[in-house]
Amino acid sequence: MQHTVTEAFHDDTYRRLGFAAQRRYPNEELVRFLARHFFPIPRTERASVPILEVGCGSGANLWMIAREGFAAHGLDLSAEGLVLCREMLASWGVAASLHHGDMAALPFADASMAAVVDVFSAYCLDEAGAARFLDEVARVLRPGGRFFTYTPSKLSEAFTNHAPATLSDASTLSGIARETSPFAGNTYPFRFTTNDELAAALAARGLAVTSSERVARTYRDGEELFWFAVIAAEKR
């Protein structure tokens, strides 16, 4: 049910808005993560370094991963998003392997990935789905492999002042319903987390946090803050 609503929402948005549905250029925190851990790898060796973006959408991040010479893999629930992603990759003259599926059931072998990255996508899973997703991240990462996530934080007023939306579990809103909230009009489950909750969930799966930060931006000229937890972890 959750995926039906989420998939339908994203298919509709990508169909109506095309590339305007998302950014065209990569997330800055993701660039920072890659620069720290993967850009030191010589270009001649990068083709054997598989990096998976879950919820790759229209490819704003994936094209950069491919263009940097890594073996790029993208997975998304939205077939419409993947149509745009193919176009995005072609426009940059790069290639990636694309998969239509659910990040809570990854179609990849155990220990097959050097990195799994999530840029504002795993928030679409409720707590139960997120637990399955992190199990999958731990399964597909190689020892020494790395996880990156940029995901909404419970510090956000969109979470602390969420009426008239309701909670479906301790972290997940039924949608973003307050008209003045960032992301208002998102009618699918929308999960928030804290850096500590996420670090504990990762540690329980053998992933040690290497970096735990928070970034925020204001909306309505400083009236409202929306926070993201930005976490990197390494599989031991």
Ligand SMILES: C[S@@+](CC[C@H](N)C(=O)[O-])C[C@H]1O[C@@H](n2cnc3c(N)ncnc32)[C@H](O)[C@@H]1O
């Ligand atoms: C806000 S968009 C972000 C897209 C991309 N990461 C970016 O930064 O441009 C969220 C994406 O997550 C995808 N998504 C939501 N739930 C998913 C799931 N369970 N499995 C895979 N993709 C999912 C949506 O279809 C959508 O493309």
